[in-house]
Structures are given as C-alpha cells and as structure tokens.
Amino acid sequence: MTSQTRLLQTDGLTQHILEAGSGPLVLLIHGFPELSISWRAQVQVLADAGYHAVAPDMRGYGGTDKPAGTDAYGILDLVGDMVDxxxxxxxxxxxxxGHDWGAPVAWHCALLRPDLFRAVFGLSVPFQPRRAKGPPTPAMAAISKRLGRGDLYISRFQAADAHEPFDADPATALRKGFYGYDGATPDERQSTGFIPEGEDFISVVPDDATLPPWMGEAHFAGYVAAFSAGGFKGPLDWYRRLDANWAATAFLQDARITVPAAFVVGERDPVRNYSGQHEAGLKDWIPDLRMQDVIPGAGHWLQQERPDEVNRRLLEFLRGLPA
Structure with missing residues (x-):
C-alpha cells in the first residue's frame, strides 16, 4: 500500500502528514533533526499489517506550520497538536x-490523555518523571560540571542564537548529526552529547563524517531541502522550553503512565550517556510496561538504522493490545 502526503488543518495549525493504510490509528512522532519521512519503513509495514499509520511533520518542522515565538513550542502545545x-x-x-524528542511527546500524550492515547511505544528516550527538586537545565549544568566533559548540547541549545550555525550550512549540520549518533560510527568518532569549550554540536564531529549506511543520497536530500527552507529555530525552540515545561507541569508531579507501554533503545545510542539513568526505573513509573528491549549495536536513529528489528517489536506490541 503506497504512502501519501497531505495537509490537515487543526486548531490553529496546518500539519503536513505522511500516511498509509486503514484500520486502527498509529501515530508516529519524530524527533530532532528529523521529519515524517524518518518513519517511511514503519508507515509501510503498519499499513500492510492493517493499521492506519500517520507520521506528521511536527510543529516547527518540514511542511507543518512554524510559529515564530519560542513560547509556542512547549510540551503542552506539542501534545495538543497530537490531540488535534x-x-x-x-x-x-x-x-x-515516539522517537528522540518525539518520545517525550508520546509519553506525555499517554500521561495526559490516556482516554485518547490507548498505548505508547517509546524509542531511544525513556520516560523521565518530573524532578521535584527543580527545573532540568540547572541540573544538567551541574552534572556537566561534575563530569568535566564540557556542556551537554541541550545546555548549549538554550542560547537564543544556537540555531544559527545549523542554518548557515544545513547539509553539513545534518550529515554530522546523523553520523555522530549512528550505531555504525566507531566509538572514538561518535558524539557523546557533551561539548568542550570552544566547540559546538557540529564542530565536535569529524569533518570527514559520511552519511550513515542506511541514509541514501535521495533520502538525505529530502532532509536538506526541508531544513534549508524551514530553518532550525523552531526545532531548537523545543529545547529552549524545557524549564518552562517543568514549571507548566507541576500538576503532573509523581504521575504515572497507566496505559500499556513499550520502550526500545539502541545499545550504542549516545543519548544513553545522559538519559540512560532513567531506563532502570521505568517499571516504577509505567506499571504496564510490556516490553523493554536493547537492540545490540544500534545507535540513536533506531527506526531508520534497524527498521526490520523495530518493526518486528512494534507489531508484536500492537498485536498484544486489546482490539
């Protein structure tokens, strides 16, 4: 069944989606710096298996609207977009x-609207409960200082001009980003997530970085065209709202995800350097966690690096849910 794209008008936002199939709805939320096309393999397999698979370009990305103000990219806005x-x-x-940033959005969809989102499948980024001790960016800065490895890139992304090096050369930024977090990249050349003084997210990756084995030139060209046209400000605004998200979600303190859930991560995903601590306690926050798996040798771009392995686990999870 061939996938197609179209525009949908929701409350105050025009969303561009990739979709295929008919049947129960499965919503696929991408992360940074990705697009709906990151889910091509899943959309096709889900459609063939009898599901209506829909992958949107998220707010600030691709063919979907890109509000100008940073305050438009909070977690409640992102969950609201998916409800709409x-x-x-x-x-x-x-x-x-959800994958990468899409995983926190997916986790919060399930947390906030379990009546609507009847199950959740997270990739690469585990559910992270709200910290009672305070907002996240000061905690990140304290961890970075203690480790002495430089700033976590998320801290660097807080700067109002952090998107400018990305906008100056989208092709190089994307190529290095995909290479630096890929499972096929050797240990000594992988990004760690930490950036030494005088470097940035792009410069820490070797200049001779190549496209990952799974990324063809035509597929890559789709990313370059989208980010050249839309820029990186909106995507980085998601990060700039982290502390505001913490302030806006006091009502979720100690809340647990009650719907059936699954979590899958790549063994060599650099994100585990800073969010992996939350993997061990997932069952405490998600009582109906039906699957928690590590894919050997895989990196961060899980659904694109290892589509067959992700698809097998996703279909297994879906077929185990109530009709």
Whole structure:
C-alpha cells in the first residue's frame, strides 16, 4: 500500500502528514533533526499489517506550520497538536509512537490523555518523571560540571542564537548529526552529547563524517531541502522550553503512565550517556510496561538504522493490545 502526503488543518495549525493504510490509528512522532519521512519503513509495514499509520511533520518542522515565538513550542502545545491531529483524522483513540524528542511527546500524550492515547511505544528516550527538586537545565549544568566533559548540547541549545550555525550550512549540520549518533560510527568518532569549550554540536564531529549506511543520497536530500527552507529555530525552540515545561507541569508531579507501554533503545545510542539513568526505573513509573528491549549495536536513529528489528517489536506490541 503506497504512502501519501497531505495537509490537515487543526486548531490553529496546518500539519503536513505522511500516511498509509486503514484500520486502527498509529501515530508516529519524530524527533530532532528529523521529519515524517524518518518513519517511511514503519508507515509501510503498519499499513500492510492493517493499521492506519500517520507520521506528521511536527510543529516547527518540514511542511507543518512554524510559529515564530519560542513560547509556542512547549510540551503542552506539542501534545495538543497530537490531540488535534487525532480528531482531524476522525478518530477517537490511537496508539502513539515516539522517537528522540518525539518520545517525550508520546509519553506525555499517554500521561495526559490516556482516554485518547490507548498505548505508547517509546524509542531511544525513556520516560523521565518530573524532578521535584527543580527545573532540568540547572541540573544538567551541574552534572556537566561534575563530569568535566564540557556542556551537554541541550545546555548549549538554550542560547537564543544556537540555531544559527545549523542554518548557515544545513547539509553539513545534518550529515554530522546523523553520523555522530549512528550505531555504525566507531566509538572514538561518535558524539557523546557533551561539548568542550570552544566547540559546538557540529564542530565536535569529524569533518570527514559520511552519511550513515542506511541514509541514501535521495533520502538525505529530502532532509536538506526541508531544513534549508524551514530553518532550525523552531526545532531548537523545543529545547529552549524545557524549564518552562517543568514549571507548566507541576500538576503532573509523581504521575504515572497507566496505559500499556513499550520502550526500545539502541545499545550504542549516545543519548544513553545522559538519559540512560532513567531506563532502570521505568517499571516504577509505567506499571504496564510490556516490553523493554536493547537492540545490540544500534545507535540513536533506531527506526531508520534497524527498521526490520523495530518493526518486528512494534507489531508484536500492537498485536498484544486489546482490539
């Protein structure tokens, strides 16, 4: 079944989606710096298996609207976009799947609207409960200082001009980003997530970085075209809202995800250097965690690096859910 793209008008936002199939809705949420096309393999397999697979370009990305103000990119806005999208698709429930930044959005969809998002499947970034001790960026800075490895890139992204080096050369930024976090990249050349003084997210990756084995030139050209046109400000604004998200979600303190859930991560995903601590306690926060798996040798771009392995686990999870 061939996938197609279209625009959908939701509450105050025009969303561009990639979709295929008919049947129960499965919503696929991408992360940074990705697009709906990051889910091509999943959209096709899900459609063939009898599901309606929908992958949107998220707010600030690709063909979807890009509000100008940083305050428009909070977690409640992002969850609201997905609620609106489900309604615009004419559905009353779905399974939500998220990768990278899309995983926190998916986790919060399940946390906030379990009536609508009946199950959640997270890739690469585990659910991280709200810290009672205070907002996240000061904690990140303290950890970085203690480790002495430089600043966590998320801290660097807080700067108002952090997107400018990306906008100056989107092709190089994307090539290095995909290479630095890929499972096929040797240990000594992988990004760690920490940036020494005088360097930035792009410069820490070797200049001779190549496209990962799974990334063809035509596929890469789609990313370059989208980010050249839309820029990186909106995507980085997601990061700039982290402390505001913490302030806006006091009502979620100690809340648990009650719907059926799964979490899959690549063994060599550099994100585990700073979010891996949350993997061990997932069952405490997600009582109905039905799958928690590590894919050997895989890096961060899990659904693109290892589509067959991700698809097998995703279909297994979906088939185990109530009809």
């Amino acid at each position: 999208l489900v309604r615009a698709l004419g559905e009353t429930s779905c399974v939500v799947v």
